[in-house]
Amino acid sequence: MSLKMTAEEIAGYLAEVFPQVDGQFTIEELGEMRVRVRLHVDEAHLRPGGTVSGPSVFALADVSVYIAILGMIGLEGMTVTTNCSIDFMRKPASNTDLIAECRLLKLGRVLAVGEVLIFSDGGEHPVARASLTYSIPPKD
Template structure:
């Protein structure tokens, strides 16, 4: 099975609709059907008291990885949304880039269950394990964001 979206297509959606991705320094590095790798560059602004990367930043990275996994299977359907995200923090990440490796566990017509492992670049062992569920809008009825906003080309 081949991926239904390319990294440049994903990046166009992120640039247009999710400025938080750029603010947090996240970048999609690899995408395959049902799998991806996403990086969040280390920034001192993401460190919380205790010297660890803040949990909300790690959750955002995991959520982006889940979104990319889902898009790899269904294509550029911008309105697929998170319905559940569960994270287990396993150990303190080091002051370095965070890597998310996402993969599909089960893909149905309306829901997709995804798993994401979070790592500190260059360190052994996961720093967090994430599972989540995405709701997939009906393909024949799902408007794109451009259609909803009346943007050119809709």
């Protein structure tokens, strides 16, 4: 399989359809069955104590798998999350962007499964690991 969309096309689509998160994520690298995405951490992503909130970590994992799938299958806006499991392994560095390294483990006709490792920018060890399953709308 080869890519059906570029990082620029996906970024434009996300900005149009999800304006509420426009500018929060950058697609740093998009390849076959994989993507690297940056979350630009700011005050809105922090919880008391200065660490990045769980919902922000989930959003990064979720959007990373979504981007990887769109890159492979093209524009299928109704591709949706059906399951997610996250292990929070260590506290992210304070006031530091998060980087998601995502790879698709399975890309079928109706389901996709992705795995995401999330790092503090410049960090050696992951701060979280997520596994997500997506439903892909059937072709008519």
